[in-house]
Amino acid sequence: MAFDPRDIYDAAALYDMWLNCQSCPKTFDFEPNRPIGLDYYHDIGQQAKHDGWVVAEQVDVERPDEESYMVLCSHCAAQYGLTAGNARTAAAPAAIEEVCQAMAMAEQGQFAA
Numbered sequence: 001m002a003f004d005p006r007d008i009y010d011a012a013a014l015y016d017m018w019l020n021c022q023s024c025p026k027t028f029d030f031e032p033n034r035p036i037g038l039d040y041y042h043d044i045g046q047q048a049k050h051d052g053w054v055v056a057e058q059v060d061v062e063r064p065d066e067e068s069y070m071v072l073c074s075h076c077a078a079q080y081g082l083t084a085g086n087a088r089t090a091a092a093p094a095a096i097e098e099v100c101q102a103m104a105m106a107e108q109g110q111f112a113a
């Protein structure tokens with residue numbers, strides 16, 4: 001399995017760099033055992049999904065062009081009656097594609113040197 005920009009967990013991990021619960025101080029504390037890159041964020045996203053964190057896209061009315069994610073730890077998600085799911089967007093958001101491409105190019109640069 002590799003990074004999937006349409007998987008909202010992967011996208012949120014990449015875009016936010018880390019996952020913080022929005023209704024309590026909890027941070028998703030998981031360090032993949034691999035170099036930082038797309039697969040690194042993929043591991044974080046999938047582990048968060050596995051651990052029951054809930055991630056959903058939300059629209060920030062003041063910044064409609066930017067991606068924004070609602071992130072809740074498993075405890076808070078349960079309080080709201082939410083469960084982790086296979087949230088997938090039909091198409092990867094443009095902002096995520098851009099970060100992906102930049103990251104992929106940086107990775108290539110690393111290995112080409």
Ligand SMILES: [Zn+2]
Nearest residue numbers: 021024073076
């Ligand atoms: Zn929480």
